[in-house]
Amino acid sequence: MAGSVGDWVLTMDEDGQQNPIDMGNMLDLAVTEQFQIVYAKPVNPPPHGQFRNACSRLAKRLALYVLSQKYQDGVFNSYRLVNGEIARIIGAYCGHGIYLDVALFWIANRIGYCPVNLRGESRPSSYSFPMLAKHFWRMVITAGTRPLRLITFSGGLSILLALVFFGYALYEKLVIQIKVEGWTSLIIVIAFFSGLIMMSLGIVAEYLAMTMGIIMGKPLYVVSTKPTRPPRS
Numbered sequence: 001m002a003g004s005v006g007d008w009v010l011t012m013d014e015d016g017q018q019n020p021i022d023m024g025n026m027l028d029l030a031v032t033e034q035f036q037i038v039y040a041k042p043v044n045p046p047p048h049g050q051f052r053n054a055c056s057r058l059a060k061r062l063a064l065y066v067l068s069q070k071y072q073d074g075v076f077n078s079y080r081l082v083n084g085e086i087a088r089i090i091g092a093y094c095g096h097g098i099y100l101d102v103a104l105f106w107i108a109n110r111i112g113y114c115p116v117n118l119r120g121e122s123r124p125s126s127y128s129f130p131m132l133a134k135h136f137w138r139m140v141i142t143a144g145t146r147p148l149r150l151i152t153f154s155g156g157l158s159i160l161l162a163l164v165f166f167g168y169a170l171y172e173k174l175v176i177q178i179k180v181e182g183w184t185s186l187i188i189v190i191a192f193f194s195g196l197i198m199m200s201l202g203i204v205a206e207y208l209a210m211t212m213g214i215i216m217g218k219p220l221y222v223v224s225t226k227p228t229r230p231p232r233s
Contacts (some may be wrong), residue, residue, distance in 0.1 A: 038114050151205060154198050158198060162188050
Protein backbone atom coordinates (compact mmCIF):
# COMPACT_ATOMS: atom_id res chain seq x y z
CA MET A 1 0.00 0.00 0.00
CA ALA A 2 2.80 2.41 0.88
CA GLY A 3 4.30 1.92 -2.60
CA SER A 4 1.04 2.23 -4.55
CA VAL A 5 0.51 5.10 -6.98
CA GLY A 6 -3.09 4.62 -8.16
CA ASP A 7 -6.26 6.44 -7.16
CA TRP A 8 -7.61 3.22 -5.63
CA VAL A 9 -6.10 0.16 -3.96
CA LEU A 10 -7.93 -3.17 -3.91
CA THR A 11 -7.12 -6.10 -1.62
CA MET A 12 -8.41 -9.65 -1.97
CA ASP A 13 -7.66 -13.23 -0.94
CA GLU A 14 -5.66 -15.54 -3.16
CA ASP A 15 -7.74 -18.69 -2.66
CA GLY A 16 -10.10 -17.94 -5.55
CA GLN A 17 -13.39 -17.46 -3.69
CA GLN A 18 -13.38 -13.69 -4.36
CA ASN A 19 -14.13 -12.96 -8.01
CA PRO A 20 -12.04 -10.19 -9.66
CA ILE A 21 -14.98 -9.42 -11.95
CA ASP A 22 -16.64 -7.58 -9.04
CA MET A 23 -13.90 -4.94 -8.97
CA GLY A 24 -15.74 -2.81 -11.53
CA ASN A 25 -18.96 -2.77 -9.50
CA MET A 26 -17.07 -1.85 -6.33
CA LEU A 27 -15.30 1.00 -8.14
CA ASP A 28 -18.55 2.29 -9.64
CA LEU A 29 -20.15 2.35 -6.19
CA ALA A 30 -17.16 4.11 -4.64
CA VAL A 31 -17.07 6.83 -7.30
CA THR A 32 -20.84 7.33 -7.46
CA GLU A 33 -21.40 7.54 -3.70
CA GLN A 34 -18.00 9.10 -2.90
CA PHE A 35 -17.08 6.32 -0.50
CA GLN A 36 -13.57 6.09 0.94
CA ILE A 37 -13.79 2.32 1.38
CA VAL A 38 -16.06 -0.22 -0.30
CA TYR A 39 -16.29 -3.70 1.22
CA ALA A 40 -17.56 -6.69 -0.70
CA LYS A 41 -20.77 -7.94 0.90
CA PRO A 42 -21.27 -11.64 0.05
CA VAL A 43 -24.85 -12.63 -0.73
CA ASN A 44 -24.09 -16.37 -0.41
CA PRO A 45 -22.36 -18.25 2.43
CA PRO A 46 -18.56 -18.70 2.25
CA PRO A 47 -17.37 -22.06 0.85
CA HIS A 48 -16.27 -23.35 4.25
CA GLY A 49 -17.68 -25.75 6.81
CA GLN A 50 -20.68 -24.85 8.94
CA PHE A 51 -18.60 -24.63 12.12
CA ARG A 52 -16.12 -22.18 10.62
CA ASN A 53 -18.86 -20.06 9.09
CA ALA A 54 -20.70 -19.93 12.42
CA CYS A 55 -17.52 -18.90 14.26
CA SER A 56 -16.85 -16.25 11.61
CA ARG A 57 -20.34 -14.76 12.00
CA LEU A 58 -19.99 -14.71 15.78
CA ALA A 59 -16.55 -13.09 15.63
CA LYS A 60 -17.76 -10.37 13.27
CA ARG A 61 -20.79 -9.61 15.41
CA LEU A 62 -18.54 -9.28 18.45
CA ALA A 63 -16.29 -7.04 16.40
CA LEU A 64 -19.17 -4.62 15.81
CA TYR A 65 -18.83 -3.52 19.42
CA VAL A 66 -15.08 -3.06 18.97
CA LEU A 67 -14.99 -1.35 15.58
CA SER A 68 -18.15 0.76 15.98
CA GLN A 69 -21.46 0.68 14.14
CA LYS A 70 -19.90 2.07 10.95
CA TYR A 71 -19.30 -1.55 10.03
CA GLN A 72 -22.87 -2.58 9.33
CA ASP A 73 -24.02 -6.18 9.88
CA GLY A 74 -20.49 -7.33 10.61
CA VAL A 75 -19.47 -6.85 6.97
CA PHE A 76 -15.72 -6.38 6.78
CA ASN A 77 -13.38 -8.75 5.02
CA SER A 78 -10.24 -8.90 2.92
CA TYR A 79 -12.06 -7.97 -0.31
CA ARG A 80 -12.03 -4.20 -0.05
CA LEU A 81 -11.49 -1.17 -2.27
CA VAL A 82 -9.63 1.66 -0.51
CA ASN A 83 -9.03 5.23 -1.57
CA GLY A 84 -5.41 5.45 -2.70
CA GLU A 85 -4.48 8.38 -0.44
CA ILE A 86 -5.88 6.62 2.62
CA ALA A 87 -4.09 3.40 1.69
CA ARG A 88 -0.75 5.19 1.40
CA ILE A 89 -1.28 7.02 4.71
CA ILE A 90 -2.00 3.71 6.45
CA GLY A 91 1.02 2.15 4.80
CA ALA A 92 3.23 4.97 6.07
CA TYR A 93 1.93 5.27 9.64
CA CYS A 94 0.56 1.86 10.56
CA GLY A 95 2.71 -0.18 12.93
CA HIS A 96 3.55 -3.87 12.67
CA GLY A 97 0.82 -6.30 13.70
CA ILE A 98 -2.10 -3.84 13.58
CA TYR A 99 -5.38 -5.21 12.23
CA LEU A 100 -5.83 -3.52 8.85
CA ASP A 101 -9.55 -2.80 9.22
CA VAL A 102 -8.88 -1.15 12.58
CA ALA A 103 -6.22 1.07 10.99
CA LEU A 104 -8.57 2.00 8.13
CA PHE A 105 -11.22 2.93 10.69
CA TRP A 106 -8.83 5.52 12.13
CA ILE A 107 -9.19 7.59 8.96
CA ALA A 108 -12.14 6.47 6.82
CA ASN A 109 -15.66 7.64 7.66
CA ARG A 110 -17.53 7.00 4.41
CA ILE A 111 -17.84 3.23 4.02
CA GLY A 112 -19.94 1.38 1.46
CA TYR A 113 -20.88 -2.23 0.74
CA CYS A 114 -21.14 -3.91 -2.64
CA PRO A 115 -23.09 -7.21 -3.06
CA VAL A 116 -20.94 -10.01 -4.50
CA ASN A 117 -21.18 -13.75 -5.07
CA LEU A 118 -18.45 -15.92 -3.58
CA ARG A 119 -16.99 -18.74 -5.67
CA GLY A 120 -15.70 -22.08 -4.51
CA GLU A 121 -12.09 -22.08 -3.37
CA SER A 122 -9.53 -23.10 -5.97
CA ARG A 123 -7.38 -24.59 -3.21
CA PRO A 124 -7.85 -25.45 0.49
CA SER A 125 -7.56 -22.57 2.93
CA SER A 126 -4.16 -22.17 4.60
CA TYR A 127 -5.76 -20.81 7.78
CA SER A 128 -6.16 -23.26 10.64
CA PHE A 129 -8.57 -22.63 13.52
CA PRO A 130 -5.76 -21.49 15.91
CA MET A 131 -4.53 -19.06 13.25
CA LEU A 132 -8.03 -17.63 12.80
CA ALA A 133 -8.45 -17.29 16.59
CA LYS A 134 -5.11 -15.47 16.76
CA HIS A 135 -6.21 -13.24 13.88
CA PHE A 136 -9.41 -12.32 15.74
CA TRP A 137 -7.59 -11.70 19.02
CA ARG A 138 -5.18 -9.30 17.27
CA MET A 139 -8.18 -7.30 16.12
CA VAL A 140 -9.54 -7.10 19.68
CA ILE A 141 -6.17 -6.08 21.13
CA THR A 142 -5.52 -3.34 18.56
CA ALA A 143 -9.08 -2.03 18.26
CA GLY A 144 -8.96 0.55 21.05
CA THR A 145 -10.38 1.19 24.49
CA ARG A 146 -13.92 -0.14 24.14
CA PRO A 147 -13.21 -3.63 25.53
CA LEU A 148 -11.21 -2.06 28.37
CA ARG A 149 -14.22 -0.02 29.44
CA LEU A 150 -15.91 -3.25 30.48
CA ILE A 151 -13.43 -3.37 33.38
CA THR A 152 -14.47 0.09 34.59
CA PHE A 153 -18.14 -0.76 34.11
CA SER A 154 -17.78 -4.00 36.10
CA GLY A 155 -16.04 -2.13 38.91
CA GLY A 156 -18.79 0.47 39.09
CA LEU A 157 -21.43 -2.26 39.10
CA SER A 158 -19.66 -4.03 41.97
CA ILE A 159 -19.58 -0.82 44.02
CA LEU A 160 -23.28 -0.21 43.31
CA LEU A 161 -24.19 -3.73 44.42
CA ALA A 162 -22.15 -3.26 47.61
CA LEU A 163 -24.07 -0.08 48.42
CA VAL A 164 -27.40 -1.79 47.73
CA PHE A 165 -26.50 -4.72 50.02
CA PHE A 166 -25.34 -2.27 52.68
CA GLY A 167 -28.62 -0.34 52.54
CA TYR A 168 -30.68 -3.51 52.66
CA ALA A 169 -28.70 -4.95 55.60
CA LEU A 170 -29.01 -1.65 57.47
CA TYR A 171 -32.76 -1.61 56.83
CA GLU A 172 -33.16 -5.15 58.19
CA LYS A 173 -31.07 -4.31 61.26
CA LEU A 174 -32.69 -1.01 62.25
CA VAL A 175 -36.25 -1.22 60.91
CA ILE A 176 -37.26 -4.87 60.73
CA GLN A 177 -35.09 -5.78 63.73
CA ILE A 178 -33.62 -8.83 62.00
CA LYS A 179 -30.27 -10.07 63.19
CA VAL A 180 -27.71 -9.56 60.44
CA GLU A 181 -25.00 -12.21 60.23
CA GLY A 182 -21.34 -11.19 60.24
CA TRP A 183 -20.65 -12.53 56.79
CA THR A 184 -22.94 -9.85 55.32
CA SER A 185 -20.56 -7.03 56.23
CA LEU A 186 -17.64 -9.09 54.90
CA ILE A 187 -19.32 -9.51 51.51
CA ILE A 188 -20.15 -5.79 51.37
CA VAL A 189 -16.55 -4.80 52.12
CA ILE A 190 -15.16 -7.27 49.56
CA ALA A 191 -17.59 -6.13 46.84
CA PHE A 192 -16.91 -2.43 47.52
CA PHE A 193 -13.13 -2.57 47.50
CA SER A 194 -13.05 -5.06 44.60
CA GLY A 195 -15.08 -2.55 42.61
CA LEU A 196 -12.63 0.23 43.49
CA ILE A 197 -9.72 -1.93 42.35
CA MET A 198 -11.43 -2.80 39.05
CA MET A 199 -12.29 0.84 38.36
CA SER A 200 -8.68 1.83 39.07
CA LEU A 201 -7.43 -0.87 36.70
CA GLY A 202 -9.88 0.35 34.05
CA ILE A 203 -8.54 3.90 34.30
CA VAL A 204 -4.94 2.67 34.07
CA ALA A 205 -5.93 0.52 31.08
CA GLU A 206 -7.36 3.58 29.31
CA TYR A 207 -4.03 5.37 29.64
CA LEU A 208 -2.18 2.29 28.41
CA ALA A 209 -4.54 2.07 25.43
CA MET A 210 -3.76 5.68 24.49
CA THR A 211 -0.05 4.92 24.66
CA MET A 212 -0.57 1.75 22.62
CA GLY A 213 -2.35 3.75 19.93
CA ILE A 214 0.72 5.97 19.58
CA ILE A 215 3.02 2.94 19.43
CA MET A 216 0.84 1.30 16.75
CA GLY A 217 1.29 4.41 14.61
CA LYS A 218 -2.15 6.01 14.94
CA PRO A 219 -1.71 9.52 13.50
CA LEU A 220 -3.02 12.60 15.31
CA TYR A 221 -4.32 13.90 12.00
CA VAL A 222 -3.92 13.13 8.30
CA VAL A 223 -4.05 15.10 5.06
CA SER A 224 -5.98 12.94 2.63
CA THR A 225 -5.86 15.35 -0.31
CA LYS A 226 -3.35 18.03 -1.20
CA PRO A 227 -4.07 21.14 -3.26
CA THR A 228 -2.13 21.38 -6.50
CA ARG A 229 -0.65 24.49 -8.06
CA PRO A 230 -2.70 25.60 -11.07
CA PRO A 231 -0.85 25.46 -14.40
CA ARG A 232 0.77 28.68 -15.57
CA SER A 233 -0.84 30.32 -18.54
